[in-house]
Amino acid sequence: MSTVTNTTSTQSAQQTTNSSAATQQFGEEFTNFIKLLTAQVQNQDPLSPMDSTQFVDQLATFSSLEQQVQTNSSLGSISSLIGDLHTMFASEWLGETVTIESSWVPYSGTEIRYLTNAPESxxxxxxxxxxxxxxxxxxxxxxxxxxxxxWNGQTNTGESITEDELFEFSIDYYSGSEYISLGAPQLITTITEVGSENGTLRFGTSSHLSADLYSVTKYRDEG
Structure with missing residues (x-):
């Protein structure tokens, strides 16, 4: 079943709530600080006034904290926007046929289709x-x-293999008798689930492989 997991929006909403709470708390603390500072000035000894540099340092500290709270609030808004974009973007990927490069391939009893992406030489x-x-x-x-x-699960001995087991695929490339390189197959699969993990769009597939957005390529069957 195709599903979209909107975990990013939930996380973003929580971050926005936390930022708002932090902003409110900062405002209350700043108000209390001003009251305390005013009381100190009013009750200080005129013959031995408090060092003005202390006031400046305290104000500078609160100014820095205020900037951090405002930055966190802005980041929370940006994160919320990214979460919304991920949700919109996700629906465009569900059901798409893609390729994923992987050396380890789950076998579930159905034929595995793949590309070799062989070097030109x-x-x-x-x-x-x-x-x-x-x-x-x-x-x-x-x-x-x-x-x-x-690959449909055949073996060199003709014995049956266990389903839902992982198998390691490797492809050796040659030019004549000269060895070139070792590669992994580009598995052809379908996206069945879209979600977000730490702000990164991730896909679940019919082949039981998962991958992030930057690890998949849309596939068009030219045949």
């Missing part, structure tokens, strides 16, 4: 799949001309 690629214990369970040579590759 690569003319061959080899996939290896290992279980969570590091044991090799599948290997194959990939056709670099294919845009989309799949």
């Amino acid at each position: 690569a003319d061959s690629a080899y996939l290896t799949v290992r279980n969570s214990d590091g044991e090799l369970i599948w290997s194959e040579q990939l056709d670099t001309e294919d845009s989309v590759h799949t």
